[in-house]
Amino acid sequence: QVQLVESGGGLVQPGGSLRLSCAASGFTFSSYWMYWVRQAPGKGLEWVSVINTGGGRTDYADPVKGRFTISRDNAKNTLYLQMNSLKSEDTAVYYCAKDDRPTIYSASYTTGGQGTQVTVSS
Numbered sequence: 001q002v003q004l005v006e007s008g009g010g011l012v013q014p015g016g017s018l019r020l021s022c023a024a025s026g027f028t029f030s031s032y033w034m035y036w037v038r039q040a041p042g043k044g045l046e047w048v049s050v051i052n053t054g055g056g057r058t059d060y061a062d063p064v065k066g067r068f069t070i071s072r073d074n075a076k077n078t079l080y081l082q083m084n085s086l087k088s089e090d091t092a093v094y095y096c097a098k099d100d101r102p103t104i105y106s107a108s109y110t111t112g113g114q115g116t117q118v119t120v121s122s
Contacts (some may be wrong), residue, residue, distance in 0.1 A: 004095075013122050021079070031103055
């Protein structure tokens, strides 16, 4: 049974930083591309970032490029998102997700956790 448990969210002032974590279990974490996605109030899911199985390839949505960094520790089955220079428009529930297919990037993913709330406000 796939489990993805996000943590690290909170309330932060504009310009601040947060580091999100996602603990994965129930599947071979190192075999899957992983994603961060977010859902702002009243909006749909928005893709934020993706990382390949080994961690050497990453990509970011334009709104977060240069401010967010995705990484992973396959030995700990954990995905991370370092968020710097946070803006009010980053306010959302953040979810981690696994690709629907092993070893490749299919651009189709499934979330599995409750998410973690990030609120950027002064």
